[in-house]
Amino acid sequence: MLRHLVSIDDLSLAEIRDLFAHADRFSADPRGFADTCRGMIAASLFFEPSTRTRLSFESAMLRLGGGVITAAELASSSATKGESLADTVRVVGGTYADVIVLRHPSEGAARLAELYSPIPVINAGDGSHEHPTQTLCDLYNLHVERGHIEGLDVVLAGDLKYSRTVHSFAYALARFGANIVCVPQTGFEMPEYVVQRMREEFGVEPVRADARRLGSLASQSDAVYLTPQKPHQLSLFTDARGWEVENVDAVYMTRPQTERFEAEDRPVDNYLRLEKRSMAAESLRDAVVMHPLPRRDEISSEIDSDPRSIYFKQAARGVPIRMAILAMLMGKIEAGAGERVPAKDSHPVHVGPNPCPNPTCISRTEPRHVTPRFTLAARSPMRAHCAYCSRELRFRFVGCSTTRHFHEPDSTALRKVRPDHLVFLSDAAAAEALAFEPAAGVRAASECPDSEVARG
Ligand code: NCD
Numbered sequence: 001m002l003r004h005l006v007s008i009d010d011l012s013l014a015e016i017r018d019l020f021a022h023a024d025r026f027s028a029d030p031r032g033f034a035d036t037c038r039g040m041i042a043a044s045l046f047f048e049p050s051t052r053t054r055l056s057f058e059s060a061m062l063r064l065g066g067g068v069i070t071a072a073e074l075a076s077s078s079a080t081k082g083e084s085l086a087d088t089v090r091v092v093g094g095t096y097a098d099v100i101v102l103r104h105p106s107e108g109a110a111r112l113a114e115l116y117s118p119i120p121v122i123n124a125g126d127g128s129h130e131h132p133t134q135t136l137c138d139l140y141n142l143h144v145e146r147g148h149i150e151g152l153d154v155v156l157a158g159d160l161k162y163s164r165t166v167h168s169f170a171y172a173l174a175r176f177g178a179n180i181v182c183v184p185q186t187g188f189e190m191p192e193y194v195v196q197r198m199r200e201e202f203g204v205e206p207v208r209a210d211a212r213r214l215g216s217l218a219s220q221s222d223a224v225y226l227t228p229q230k231p232h233q234l235s236l237f238t239d240a241r242g243w244e245v246e247n248v249d250a251v252y253m254t255r256p257q258t259e260r261f262e263a264e265d266r267p268v269d270n271y272l273r274l275e276k277r278s279m280a281a282e283s284l285r286d287a288v289v290m291h292p293l294p295r296r297d298e299i300s301s302e303i304d305s306d307p308r309s310i311y312f313k314q315a316a317r318g319v320p321i322r323m324a325i326l327a328m329l330m331g332k333i334e335a336g337a338g339e340r341v342p343a344k345d346s347h348p349v350h351v352g353p354n355p356c357p358n359p360t361c362i363s364r365t366e367p368r369h370v371t372p373r374f375t376l377a378a379r380s381p382m383r384a385h386c387a388y389c390s391r392e393l394r395f396r397f398v399g400c401s402t403t404r405h406f407h408e409p410d411s412t413a414l415r416k417v418r419p420d421h422l423v424f425l426s427d428a429a430a431a432e433a434l435a436f437e438p439a440a441g442v443r444a445a446s447e448c449p450d451s452e453v454a455r456g
Helices: 013-028 052-063 085-096 109-116 132-146 164-176 192-202 212-218 311-316 318-329 412-416 428-433
Strands: 041-046 067-071 099-104 121-126 153-158 179-184 204-210 224-228 250-253 288-290 374-379 382-386 397-400 405-407 422-425
Touching: 013 132, 013 164, 013 318, 041 052, 041 085, 052 067, 052 099, 052 121, 052 132, 052 318, 085 099, 085 109, 099 109, 109 121, 121 132, 121 318, 132 164, 132 250, 132 288, 132 311, 132 318, 153 164, 153 212, 164 179, 164 192, 164 224, 179 204, 179 212, 192 204, 192 224, 288 311, 311 318, 382 422, 397 428, 405 412, 422 428
Parallel strands: 041 067, 041 099, 099 121, 153 179, 153 250, 250 288
Antiparallel strands: 179 224, 204 224, 374 382, 397 405, 397 422
């Protein structure tokens, strides 16, 4: 059956653990599997720069005995002639290759590609959204270095707003039951949509962290603990001081993703930096230092020789784990013993003429080719999100396409409405333009304070 890897959530924990076991085998004998994917071809479609991800994928495919074709720069592909991503994927997936490895600056690009591709699509990074194979590499490193992931305390530091590696890693850590300490660069905190998803899907709650033992690393930052509600009891940690960061298992540092900054983002001077002095902090005594690379100044080269610094080993392990991913998606190895993630309910809903609120979503960057699609995110209160980039839709009312009435998002009347009859409306004017009338008891838009407007 055709499988894609678009989000880290597409893999079950059992599959991830088995991928680690395969990566161990590949790592122990990198030249011993040259028949595994013989005769197969991977197409690297890289619409954004890459060094490690593309080269480690290509090396992985070659080590498995397969071949590689590459479109490494947008400038050398038909995209500059106005070709849609969907068409590119259909052509490459037709007879050119057996698997597509795709990197794209627009969020949701890989989700779109999977709709059109007759062969597996692997998301090698889509804007600031996700980077699931880097996450598999990061998890594999924790598995090798620590032997387990559950219960670990992992610090995520730096630009948590735009780092796609951080977002995918956070979802996976939460699912494995690890604790996350966010130490963001001020102004680059973990986005609310990421925290909300962790809260809803994995039962994670943000708790104030007392990070004094992290020393200079956290001195300019407001640290937050993201912790699974189970096995911890939240009430234990809600005292005024917050939950103390004691012994950290890993620090995951990230560079400022300046290429994704928007007008509202202040330029960063004084970016967090790991150096000899910060590594002397009490709670980092046994912590490994990780970085997806490339680094700029956020990790001083003076700690490269510190045995706790594993970022180059981390990059090296990208090859065996990507061998495992490729071999699995091409049906050459088994993983998870049939334990798959259950398919999510993704009922399509209508949203009037509204585009996705995220300007870097593929539905906004390729508006001529991509029809906006939204699915129901939750029913009480009603919420909808973009089917590509999963960003929440901003809306004020929800209508029923059969009664033509519109309601407040938390109205109990909506619970009986079939998802495909729901119409999400930005405001009363939009409702009126589409010939909806207010249901009994709906307050006129002018009576609603702005703060009540659902935000994405
Ligand atoms: C990361 C990326 O592209 O998101 N790099 C990588 O894949 N190893 C991190 C980054 O560019 O900062």
